[in-house]
Amino acid sequence: MSFVLCDDTVKRMNSRDDKKYLSKTAIKDRGWTEGAIKKFLGEPDKLAKNKRSSRTKVHLYLEDRVVSMKSTDEWKEWFNSSLKRRNALRDTNAKKRQKTVEKAEEALSSIGLSKKARGKSYGKLKLYAAKNYRNG
Numbered sequence: 001m002s003f004v005l006c007d008d009t010v011k012r013m014n015s016r017d018d019k020k021y022l023s024k025t026a027i028k029d030r031g032w033t034e035g036a037i038k039k040f041l042g043e044p045d046k047l048a049k050n051k052r053s054s055r056t057k058v059h060l061y062l063e064d065r066v067v068s069m070k071s072t073d074e075w076k077e078w079f080n081s082s083l084k085r086r087n088a089l090r091d092t093n094a095k096k097r098q099k100t101v102e103k104a105e106e107a108l109s110s111i112g113l114s115k116k117a118r119g120k121s122y123g124k125l126k127l128y129a130a131k132n133y134r135n136g
Helices: 024-029 034-041 063-070 073-110 122-135
Strands: 003-006 009-012 020-023 046-049 057-062
Touching: 020 024, 020 063, 024 034, 024 057, 034 063, 034 073, 057 063, 063 073
Parallel strands: none
Antiparallel strands: 003 009, 009 020, 020 057, 046 057
C-alpha cells in the first residue's frame, strides 16, 4: 500500500480504494489548528510513512470527512471565533511592536544619537561619532 502526494491531498494508490486523504499539514493550511483537528476530527483515518522522517507518521484524514465537518454550525462558529482571536492577537502584537519602536526611538533621542547616524554599521558609527566629537 503506497501513498502519493497530490497537491494538498494524498491519494491511496490501490484500485480498491480511491478515497482521498488530507494530511494534517494540508488541513492546517486550510485554517485549522492542532486543537481544532483533535476536537472535530479526532484520530486520523490512516497513518502513512513519512518520507522526511522515519520517527513520525503522516496523519491522514478522509477529505470527505474534513469537508463535511467544515459545513457544520459548530465548526463554523469555532472558525469565526478563532479568526477573531487571531486578528486580536495580531493587532495586539502590532501595538506592542510599535511601542517598542517608539521606546527605542525615545532612547536613541535621549542619548543624542541623531537620525542621520541611525542604521549605520558599527565601524561607520564609530567614524561618525569621532567626526562629530571633533566638530562638537
